[in-house]
Amino acid sequence: MRYSYRLISEYINGLISPEELIRYLEILGLNPSVVVKSKDDIVFELETPANRGDLLCLLGVAREILPFTNASLKIPRLTFEETSTRITPxxxxxxxxxxxxxxxxxxxxxxxxxxxxxxxxxxxxxxxxxxxxxxxxxxxxxxxxxxxxxxxxxxxxxxxxxxxxxxxxxxxxxxxxxxxxxxxxxxxxxxxxxxxxxxxxxxxxxxxxxxxxxxxxxxxxxxxxxxxxxxxxxxxxxxxxxxxxxxxxxxxxxxxxxxxxxxxxxxxxxxxxxxxxxxxxxxxSHPVVKFNMERVNKLSGIEVEEKFVMDLLTRLSFKVKKNKKFFIVSPPFYRNDIKEDVDIVEEILKYRQYETIPANIPFASIKNTPSSPEIATLEKIRDICVWLGFTEVVHMGLTSMDNVSFNREIIPAEIENPISSNLKFLRTSLIPEILETIRFNIYHSTRNFNLFEIGKVYYKEKGSFREETRVSFMSINSGNFFTLKGKIENLFDKLHLKNLQFKEEPGVFATENNLAIYLDDVPIGNIFILSDEIKERFDLKREEIYGSEINLENIIGKVSFITFFKEPPKYPSSRRDFSFFFPEDIEWKEIENTILSLNLPVEKIEFFDFYKRDAIPNNIISISFSVFFRSATGTLENEDVVKFSKKIIETICLKMKGQLRGADGET
The missing domain is CATH 3.50.40.10 (Phenylalanyl-trna Synthetase, Chain B, domain 3)
Structure with missing residues (x-):
């Protein structure tokens, strides 16, 4: 809307110049911008606050500038005679x-x-x-x-x-x-x-x-x-x-x-x-606002005269009553922005003119507020992910029907008033949005990179609304499946979480090349080679993509970042290499746990070879690994190591149906 000096003047009983009008409006923070200027008139526009609909009219502007003048408001005529009886229901x-x-x-x-x-x-x-x-x-x-x-x-x-x-x-x-x-x-x-x-x-x-x-x-x-x-x-x-x-x-x-x-x-x-x-x-019905001068002075930081407040509010058509302690104020019908005492203080300071108020730096002691344990843990996990070579991405959590349709067993949460028809649901997984980011980067010639995201996912379960904090990893044309698996194991090692297991199970994003991740026998996520079908949906057919998604809800409370000093070993270690034939459904974790259960002075076990060729009978694989022995009380003799090795061979052959490679039975 545009305003005119001459038109506003029609509602003021008194003289006011165009320059005075513009200056008053500037003091009030309405920032008048002149559109047309002539000898006897100025046409301008105003920046009216969102809560001041009363200023979108000539009468409103006239009322607003009255406290700067000795003039009064001229109310337009409203009376007329009814000369018809016709009425519409x-x-x-x-x-x-x-x-x-x-x-x-x-x-x-x-x-x-x-x-x-x-x-x-x-x-x-x-x-x-x-x-x-x-x-x-x-x-x-x-x-x-x-x-x-x-x-x-x-x-x-x-x-x-x-x-x-x-x-x-x-x-x-x-x-x-x-x-x-x-x-x-x-x-x-x-x-x-x-x-x-x-x-x-x-x-x-x-x-x-x-x-x-x-x-x-x-x-x-x-x-x-x-x-x-x-x-x-x-x-x-x-x-x-x-x-x-x-x-x-x-x-x-x-x-x-x-x-x-x-x-x-x-x-x-x-x-x-x-x-x-x-x-x-x-x-x-407008609220009645109560305040006292102590409150005004505290909020404004200056001493305001009581007479100034009374005169100002009266000139602004507020109904003002005063008792021993308080001013009791009723705003006029057109001031629906006045709801509490701070609104009154704002009016007082506006007409008192903000630039006359001295600027004082407040004195305060700022205390460091510690983060919640959950936030602190997530920040540590972020740091570890970056240290592992991943770049963080952040998505807003709104997604399309296509992106929540991957897991048919989960009921997605639909938004009542979506900002877009393509963003009608809360995400049920972090993976689809990361895949969209991967596609964007591939289109812009970035082909080898590693991404991670920590965020919430949402879904419905048994009539209730659920949300979980998850972390997802994606490696694009970078390393291989076991590279990503090693990084995840490294993450859990840094979090001081043991008993991590991997089991081959079908997943949402890969039915074949998928390992379920277990912590203390509880499923927490998976690691996979992205299926060709999903890669085609995101136009990523030519890319090698490995991914993982882990639920952090049951992990955060178990994480420990306390590092304990471990005394360096005093005595040397002895290494022995073993090669066995196993049934092809054997799991590496099973081999490792079997050896550790023997209560031998085993420091660590390292897998170093997997072999399967036509020369080996069907359903049989060859696995080679090293076992490192070390005693905390003395140097192990060769006879001791031989005895330990024989016990490992006997146990694997008996309990796991393993067969030592080599005709003479040597290790």
């Missing part, structure tokens, strides 16, 4: 959508081009002129802040109703566009059809034309949230919707109706009928 389907609705019939009007005086005002305000009755409604909105709508009465069937649109309903608005509307949109309707989108724009089927003889004036208070939702739904924002979204009071609504009826009577002539209204006034 009004119904409101839900008063939560429409707090108050009023309308008034004016018969036998003369609709024609707007006269020069009103036309000049309309053009200064930035509106295009049309027919006189339409321009009056726009002028009253700019004058009082109340959006109005004028219907052609003869195009309305029966009563007027405020209701939600029906599913599949359509309306051609006065801009000539067909709007598809549904239950999220509030409409004005007659007994047969929708005739306007409430608070936004009227319909072509009830539009005023040069042939119109009888009109219906609408002035209402719609729920700001409902108007905002409807505006978003149809993709249309108007001057009217901007005001309704900031909140309109019933008093403003009644002033707008009376002012419009009077101007139509004066300019268009006609017979004005009685007011038809519906709704409740209780919805717009």
């Amino acid at each position: 009004v119904k409101i389907e839900d008063e939560n959508d429409c707090i108050y609705y009023s309308c008034r019939i004016v018969e036998k009007i003369s609709v024609e081009k707007t006269g020069l005086s009103l036309k000049e005002k309309i053009e200064k305000l930035g509106y295009r002129t049309c027919l006189n009755v339409v321009d009056i409604s726009n002028y009253v909105m700019a004058e009082t802040g109340q959006p109005l709508h004028i219907f052609d009465l003869d195009k309305i069937d029966g009563y007027v109703e405020v209701r939600r649109a029906r599913k599949g309903e359509c309306l051609v608005t006065i801009d000539g566009k067909k709007r598809e509307i549904d239950e999220n949109v509030l409409v004005i309707a007659d007994s047969k059809k929708a005739i306007a989108i409430a608070g936004i724009m009227g319909g072509q089927n009830s539009e005023v034309t040069a042939d119109t003889k009888n009109i219906l004036i609408e002035s209402a208070v719609f729920n700001p949230v409902v108007v905002r939702r409807g505006s978003k739904k149809i993709g249309l924002a108007t001057e009217a919707s901007a005001r309704f979204e900031k909140g309109i009071s019933i008093d403003t609504c009644k002033i707008g109706m009376a002012r419009a009826a009077l101007l139509i009577k004066e300019i268009c002539r006609g017979d004005i009928g009685p007011l038809s209204e519906s709704g409740s006034k209780k919805k717009f």
Whole structure:
């Protein structure tokens, strides 16, 4: 909206120069920007705060600058004589959508081009002129802040109703566009059809034309949230919707109706009928705000004079009472932004002028607040992942139906009001979003890299909402499956977590090349070679991709970052290499656990060879490994090591159906 110095001056009983007006508006933080400047007028725009809908009108700006002057507010005339008895019935389907609705019939009007005086005002305000009755409604909105709508009465069937649109309903608005509307949109309707989108724009089927003889004036208070939702739904924002979204009071609504009826009577002539209204006034009761000067001085950091506060609030039309301890203040009907004492203090400082307040650096001791154990653990895990050569990625957690469809056993959580049709669900896994990032990087010629992400996943389980913290790893054309497996084992080693096991099981992202990860016999995740089917879905067919996803929920509480000093060994170790034939379904962990269960002085066991060729019988594999013996009490003799080796050979052959390689049985 644009404002004019001359038009604002019409509502002030007193003299004020254009330069003074601009300076006052700058002090108030409204940042006026001059659009047109002439000898006797200045046209400008303002940056109005989101909670100050009362400033979107000429009267509002005039009220705002009064405390700087000795002038008083000039209220426009509102009284007129009703010369018709005709009335239109009004119904409101839900008063939560429409707090108050009023309308008034004016018969036998003369609709024609707007006269020069009103036309000049309309053009200064930035509106295009049309027919006189339409321009009056726009002028009253700019004058009082109340959006109005004028219907052609003869195009309305029966009563007027405020209701939600029906599913599949359509309306051609006065801009000539067909709007598809549904239950999220509030409409004005007659007994047969929708005739306007409430608070936004009227319909072509009830539009005023040069042939119109009888009109219906609408002035209402719609729920700001409902108007905002409807505006978003149809993709249309108007001057009217901007005001309704900031909140309109019933008093403003009644002033707008009376002012419009009077101007139509004066300019268009006609017979004005009685007011038809519906709704409740209780919805717009303003809170009473209590404060004292001690509170004002504490929040402002300066000593403010009590007389200044009393005079200012009175000039701003606040009702002020004072007892021994407190000021008791009731804001005027148009100030729906005043809700608590800090709002009053803001008004006081605004007119006291912020630049006159001295700047003092507050003295305070800042204490270091320790992070929660969970956050501290996750930060440590991040550090380890980076040390292992991974680069962190972060995604927002919203994803598509395709990305939550990988695991059919999980019920995804759907968002009620998604920001996009492609982001309707909360993610159930970190992997799909990382794959999208991989595809983006591959398209931009980055082919060898390692990524990780720590984040939440969400799903439904037995009627309840669940969320888990997980970490995912992806290696792209970097190393191989066992490289990634080794890094994960290294991670758990750094976290001081033992009893890690890997079992071959089908997974979500790989049915064949997948190992389930167990910690203390509890499944916590998996490691896999990404299947060709999923690679094709993400256009990554040519890439070698290895991945892992681990649930951190059961890990965080077990993690320890305390490092204990271990005395270096005093005595040398002895190494023996073994090669056995095993059934092909044998697991390395089983071999390792069997050897460790013998209670021998074994320091470590290292796997170094796996062999399977046509020369070996079917279902048989060859595994080679080294066992390191070391005693804490003395140097092991060769006879001791031979004895330990024989015990290992006997146990493996007996319990695990292993067969030592070599005809002579030597180790």
